[in-house]
Amino acid sequence: MTIHEASERYNIPLSVLQEYERWGLYDAGDRQKGARQYDEKDLERLSLIMTLRTIGFEGPQVEAYMQLREQEGTEGRRLRMLEEKRWSLLDDIHCRENRLQQLDGLRHCLRKQLEAMGIASR
Numbered sequence: 001m002t003i004h005e006a007s008e009r010y011n012i013p014l015s016v017l018q019e020y021e022r023w024g025l026y027d028a029g030d031r032q033k034g035a036r037q038y039d040e041k042d043l044e045r046l047s048l049i050m051t052l053r054t055i056g057f058e059g060p061q062v063e064a065y066m067q068l069r070e071q072e073g074t075e076g077r078r079l080r081m082l083e084e085k086r087w088s089l090l091d092d093i094h095c096r097e098n099r100l101q102q103l104d105g106l107r108h109c110l111r112k113q114l115e116a117m118g119i120a121s122r
Contacts, residue, residue, distance in 0.1 A: 001038045006046065020049050023063040055085060 003021075007014045021036075038046070045066070052062045065081055068074040114120070 001043070003036045003038065006038050006043070010046065010050070012046075012050075017046075019059070020046065023049065023066040056089065057085065061085075 001009070003014065003017055006012070007017055048069075049062055049066065052065060057065065061081070065078060068078050068081075
């Protein structure tokens with residue numbers, strides 16, 4: 001599959017795929033008729049990059065992770081990166097839950113006021 005076909009199939013802009021290639025998505029030796037050819041291994045890397053982006057990794061973090069992935073003995077470092085992102089996401093969830101509780105508290109108070117005034121709330 002060419003880079004253009006991958007771009008269309010996965011709805012990823014060509015410029016983004018080219019950036020991903022710089023992060024280690026693609027082996028420069030895989031060329032056919034002058035066009036870059038993605039094999040199954042490249043598509044697995046693309047899937048991993050897309051997953052890392054989806055879970056909140058920024059470009060430099062994705063690049064660092066992908067570079068570590070190509071090195072032996074980096075499993076612990078990659079696991080730490082994933083654990084740090086997990087803790088960050090949990091902290092974000094906690095903060096959002098607190099804001100939601102505050103919002104619900106305000107809504108509850110306002111509904112009580114409306115009930116006291118004899119006005120139905122939605």
